[in-house]
Amino acid sequence: xxxxxxxxxxxxxxxxxxxxxxxxxxxxxxxxxxxxxxxxxxxxxxxxxxxxxxxxxxxxxxxxxxxxxxxxxxxxxxxxxxxxxxxxxxxxxxxxxxxxxxxxxxxxxxxxxxxxxxxxxxxxxxxxxxxxxxxxxxxxxxxxxxxxxxxxxxxxxxxxxxxxxxxxxxxxxxxxxxxxxxxxxxxxxxxxxxxxxxxxxxxxxxxxxxxxxxxxxxxxxxxxxxxxxxxxxxxxxxxxxxxxxxxxxxxxxxxxxxxx
Amino acid sequence: xxxxxxxxxxxxxxxxxxxxxxxxxxxxxxxxxxxxxxxxxxxxxxxxxxxxxxxxxxxxxxxxxxxxxxxxxxxxxxxxxxxxxxxxxxxxxxxxxxxxxxxxxxxxxxxxxxxxxxxxxxxxxxxxxxxxxxxxxxxxxxxxxxxxxxxxxxxxxxxxxxxxxxxxxxxxxxxxxxxxxxxxxxxxxxxxxxxxxxxxxxxxxxxxxxxxxxxxxxxxxxxxxxxxxxxxxxxxxxxxxxxxxxxxxxxxxxx
Numbered sequence: 453x454x455x456x457x458x459x460x461x462x463x464x465x466x467x468x469x470x471x472x473x474x475x476x477x478x479x480x481x482x483x484x485x486x487x488x489x490x491x492x493x494x495x496x497x498x499x500x501x502x503x504x505x506x507x508x509x510x511x512x513x514x515x516x517x518x519x520x521x522x523x524x525x526x527x528x529x530x531x532x533x534x535x536x537x538x539x540x541x542x543x544x545x546x547x548x549x550x551x552x553x554x555x556x557x558x559x560x561x562x563x564x565x566x567x568x569x570x571x572x573x574x575x576x577x578x579x580x581x582x583x584x585x586x587x588x589x590x591x592x593x594x595x596x597x598x599x600x601x602x603x604x605x606x607x608x609x610x611x612x613x614x615x616x617x618x619x620x621x622x623x624x625x626x627x628x629x630x631x632x633x634x635x636x637x638x639x640x641x642x643x644x645x646x647x648x649x650x651x652x653x654x655x656x657x658x659x660x661x662x663x664x665x666x667x668x669x670x671x672x673x674x675x676x677x678x679x680x681x682x683x684x685x686x687x688x689x690x691x692x693x694x695x696x697x698x699x700x701x702x703x704x705x706x707x708x709x710x711x712x
Numbered sequence: 713x714x715x716x717x718x719x720x721x722x723x724x725x726x727x728x729x730x731x732x733x734x735x736x737x738x739x740x741x742x743x744x745x746x747x748x749x750x751x752x753x754x755x756x757x758x759x760x761x762x763x764x765x766x767x768x769x770x771x772x773x774x775x776x777x778x779x780x781x782x783x784x785x786x787x788x789x790x791x792x793x794x795x796x797x798x799x800x801x802x803x804x805x806x807x808x809x810x811x812x813x814x815x816x817x818x819x820x821x822x823x824x825x826x827x828x829x830x831x832x833x834x835x836x837x838x839x840x841x842x843x844x845x846x847x848x849x850x851x852x853x854x855x856x857x858x859x860x861x862x863x864x865x866x867x868x869x870x871x872x873x874x875x876x877x878x879x880x881x882x883x884x885x886x887x888x889x890x891x892x893x894x895x896x897x898x899x900x901x902x903x904x905x906x907x908x909x910x911x912x913x914x915x916x917x918x919x920x921x922x923x924x925x926x927x928x929x930x931x932x933x934x935x936x937x938x939x940x941x942x943x944x945x946x947x948x949x950x951x952x953x954x955x956x957x958x959x960x961x962x963x964x965x966x967x
Contacts, residue, residue, distance in 0.1 A: 462798065558798070707781045
């Protein structure tokens with residue numbers, strides 16, 4: 453076989469894996485897309501609707517408008533992570549990852565397949581949140597900027613999910629990372645408040661959360677308001693996304709914790 | 713596609729389906745699974761690998777198919793390094809000892825997705841899947857999820873999956889373990905047909921000595937990660953004594 457033929461075979465394999473991951477997400481939509489969308493909508497109803505009447509505006513923005521970008525980032529981050537980690541963990545623990553490991557696909561191609569499914573899930577859930585929030589929040593300053601920030605969020609957390617899926621030996625370990633790392637990051641990332649309105653140490657704690665910069669960049673894109681240098685945030689996020697994706701691909705190529 | 717892979721080989725590569733050079737595998741827990749193992753399997757042969765549990769059969773298969781991290785030593789599939797050259801994977805089909813099937817897919821999809829992972833077009837994968845479902849008597853279960861199939865059906869599906877992308881080397885790790893006698897003979901017939909008519913090279917591991925006797929042109933005995941002896945069944949019987957391959961096997965394992 454010529455090397456071109458091999459590349460064609462690998463490209464077809466990559467598309468098949470990405471398709472399989474997307475199919476899994478869509479076939480399990482009541483578990484993969486509906487719950488996170490519902491959770492975000494509840495956040496929006498409670499904080500934006502019930503509390504929003506008392507807060508009215510934050511940093512000059514109506515409160516529902518202020519929290520929507522953060523809710524989108526939170527949804528994308530948590531769902532990208534959950535999808536990649538769960539799908540790979542299931543394939544590993546049930547053994548059917550063998551079908552991929554014995555295929556001609558490179559480690560990075562397997563990683564890309566899992567990232568693709570995770571991005572589909574996270575963006576589908578975020579799209580529902582945005583659609584439901586549309587009547588209550590006025591957004592649309594620079595949507596492309598927000599999309600870039602959300603894409604980088606999805607990439608970073610999908611890659612972390614792939615690494616967690618490889619690392620976890622039990623379902624408890626897998627859930628532990630989601631509970632101990634992902635949820636706190638999402639909740640102290642400035643979704644519901646502005647960092648500069650907080651007292652210490654909460655302001656510093658919020659600024660130490662990497663998710664805060666993605667929330668800030670998304671908020672800049674959707675409302676024009678931001679607290680940090682948006683382009684620096686995006687460049688750092690792009691570097692982190694490249695590093696986590698490379699780590700996921702490298703670890704898969706080595707067979708870290710999935711090959712004896 | 714496959715013809716292209718074969719074209720790229722030298723004459724020597726074409727004659728040797730699997731070449732294993734000084735392969736040593738020590739697992740993280742210190743288990744020595746393979747100990748400088750050497751093996752040659754000629755193209756077109758039906759080769760049996762016999763040994764007790766823990767002898768290293770499954771580890772050897774894992775090294776040849778990318779399921780085990782590449783250890784010191786080398787494995788070549790038709791001349792392609794199994795650890796570094798993805799073309800080796802295209803030429804190999806493996807049915808693992810344990811049956812692991814993607815539970816999110818239907819029986820037919822298990823085959824079609826496998827074919828596409830190995831570079832088949834959607835259409836070619838669909839046609840090949842239908843052919844294999846028919847051959848393995850699984851057509852009525854095409855839309856069923858694997859976890860709803862009986863043990864025998866799941867085993868058949870696993871073997872069909874290994875053959876899906878038309879490999880030149882089929883590696884079957886205890887394919888008839890836990891399978892009833894009727895199905896076992898059915899599988900034997902099918903494997904003989906593939907081997908005879910399509911020139912498929914088969915590496916079979918089994919604990920059923922009569923299976924190796926019935927199918928294999930050459931057999932190797934493996935113990936503690938090394939090949940103890942190798943030859944045609946009648947040669948092994950001559951060398952180790954006894955009347956049947958089983959006697960030769962038992963004798964070889966004791967010496």
